[in-house]
Amino acid sequence: MKPVPLFGEGINAYSPTVSRQRRLNCFYDVRKDQDKNTAILRGTPGSVLAYVLPTGPIRGWQVVGNLLYVVSGLILYSVTSGGTVTSLGTIAVSSSPFVDVTDNGVQLGIVDGNTLYVYTLVTGVYKQTALNAAGSFGAVVDANFPAGATSLAFLDGRCIANKVNTRQAYVCEQYDLTNWTNVSSLPTYMTKENSSDQLVAIDVLNGVIVLWGAGSIEYWQDVGSAPNPFARVNGATQTWGLAAVNSRQPLNNTMIFLGQNPQGTLQVMMLQGYTPTRVSTSDIEDIITSFAVWKDATSLTYIVAGHPMYQLNFPTANRSFLYDSLTNIWQEVQTGLELQARHIANIGIAFNSKNVIADSTSGGLYVLDANALTDNGTPIKRQVVSRHVHFEGNEIGIDELFLDMETGVGLQTGRGSDPQIMLQVSKDGGRTFGTERWVKIGKVGHYATPRVIWRRLGMSRDFVFQFTMTDPVKFTVLRGSITPRGQEGKTSGQQQS
Numbered sequence: 001m002k003p004v005p006l007f008g009e010g011i012n013a014y015s016p017t018v019s020r021q022r023r024l025n026c027f028y029d030v031r032k033d034q035d036k037n038t039a040i041l042r043g044t045p046g047s048v049l050a051y052v053l054p055t056g057p058i059r060g061w062q063v064v065g066n067l068l069y070v071v072s073g074l075i076l077y078s079v080t081s082g083g084t085v086t087s088l089g090t091i092a093v094s095s096s097p098f099v100d101v102t103d104n105g106v107q108l109g110i111v112d113g114n115t116l117y118v119y120t121l122v123t124g125v126y127k128q129t130a131l132n133a134a135g136s137f138g139a140v141v142d143a144n145f146p147a148g149a150t151s152l153a154f155l156d157g158r159c160i161a162n163k164v165n166t167r168q169a170y171v172c173e174q175y176d177l178t179n180w181t182n183v184s185s186l187p188t189y190m191t192k193e194n195s196s197d198q199l200v201a202i203d204v205l206n207g208v209i210v211l212w213g214a215g216s217i218e219y220w221q222d223v224g225s226a227p228n229p230f231a232r233v234n235g236a237t238q239t240w241g242l243a244a245v246n247s248r249q250p251l252n253n254t255m256i257f258l259g260q261n262p263q264g265t266l267q268v269m270m271l272q273g274y275t276p277t278r279v280s281t282s283d284i285e286d287i288i289t290s291f292a293v294w295k296d297a298t299s300l301t302y303i304v305a306g307h308p309m310y311q312l313n314f315p316t317a318n319r320s321f322l323y324d325s326l327t328n329i330w331q332e333v334q335t336g337l338e339l340q341a342r343h344i345a346n347i348g349i350a351f352n353s354k355n356v357i358a359d360s361t362s363g364g365l366y367v368l369d370a371n372a373l374t375d376n377g378t379p380i381k382r383q384v385v386s387r388h389v390h391f392e393g394n395e396i397g398i399d400e401l402f403l404d405m406e407t408g409v410g411l412q413t414g415r416g417s418d419p420q421i422m423l424q425v426s427k428d429g430g431r432t433f434g435t436e437r438w439v440k441i442g443k444v445g446h447y448a449t450p451r452v453i454w455r456r457l458g459m460s461r462d463f464v465f466q467f468t469m470t471d472p473v474k475f476t477v478l479r480g481s482i483t484p485r486g487q488e489g490k491t492s493g494q495q496q497s
Helices: 282-288
Strands: 023-024 026-030 039-043 045-054 058-064 066-072 075-080 085-092 100-103 107-112 116-120 124-129 152-155 160-162 167-172 188-191 199-205 208-213 217-222 230-232 249-250 253-258 266-272 277-278 298-304 307-314 317-326 329-332 347-351 355-358 364-369 384-385 396-405 420-426 436-439 454-455 462-469 475-484
Touching: 023 026, 026 307, 026 329, 045 355, 058 107, 066 100, 066 420, 075 160, 075 384, 085 116, 107 152, 152 199, 167 199, 188 217, 188 317, 188 475, 199 253, 199 436, 208 329, 249 298, 249 307, 266 282, 282 317, 329 436, 396 420
Parallel strands: 023 329, 298 347
Antiparallel strands: 023 384, 026 039, 039 475, 045 364, 058 066, 066 075, 075 085, 100 107, 107 116, 116 124, 152 160, 160 167, 167 188, 199 208, 208 217, 217 230, 249 253, 253 266, 266 277, 298 307, 307 317, 317 329, 347 355, 355 364, 384 462, 396 454, 396 475, 420 436, 420 462
16 A cells, blocks of 8 residues: 555645645654554544632633642632642622632732732731722732732732723732732822724743733833832833733743734734744644634643643634644644634633633532543534545555554443544535545454545545544544555655554
């Protein structure tokens, strides 16, 4: 049989005749020793329910020491590694689906687009800081707190909050989130000065404050001045805006985000020093640009099998994409068996040496697990759509297609005890696919047989192969081979699939 480059790096976006490729719930794992191939396809992690909070959905969280603090619904909870959940206080109703949470080692701060909530970590005292109203837990009212703040960050003993619809970021006193007034009874703040666009979010990256604007990024650092210790890093401002506030995530000791350049183009960018560098492809950008709504994007990062991953979700568009920063390759992820859907994960955090995720509807906390074969019981569809297989425009017949994959992975009982994989073939440039053709991939322990082979695939000048597996079993694909008939022509690639 002739090894062919079945699988590439593209994603179906602009036109199926250009690329009909798809990698759904699987990713490339590069093999340095190239034992059977330079890269294999392996399944993305499933998820397992780990903790359940009484209310939901989960809106924000922060790990402090060995505790996870979670705002779920209108309640602040603490969660231990053993699963003990404690209610700590109530959050007033606000229109924001998310909150921003940070801590200074002494206090936990929460902003929800309306109010600042402060929880003292040592004493367990819960306070609400508002402009003109006392909180039900004993308010500390400071007229200089920027009412309506949506973003909160911490650096060198001070917390910084944005003032909505302005370019200003306000600074609290040392290790005191309840005090936003300096000794002169004036607020301390910094103003994003290099561009006139509004400040939309704040982060701290490697000791530098990142002021995210709608059309620019500005960097500030601690210079020890008074009353405001922070000053702008001159010459570092970037003309890239933050397109979706909740798309920004730490990854590889830097930040990754959905950005928008001055021309209005949406691209996924990663900061290299102070400079944003494009990591999205034209395929991904075509897809995102086609969405009617993209500002509601959410995101998370995690590492699986040594691959640092960035997951970008579009709730309104009902799609999720996964960027592998080790290989620089994008793929899709979803939960369930629909043709297209989003993944269960809405946001994520590292807690108790695990990657914890939350969905968008409940108070459930799930753990991403490479050995989990479902999303908390919901089936995971694995699908790979090949490159166009053609022979310089000549009509060719394919007598056999062999998919070299791990077999004998069936479960002991139930669904997946006799797993199968399905092939559909397109002969019209990837526009439509034909009859479902299922073959077995081996019950538990059946390693040598059956071989994953399809025969008599007909004649065409262009083939596209779609492989789909829905059984909850291990998914590993090494390469593919075909037996051509009618022409000796060359394939379009140089490497084996």
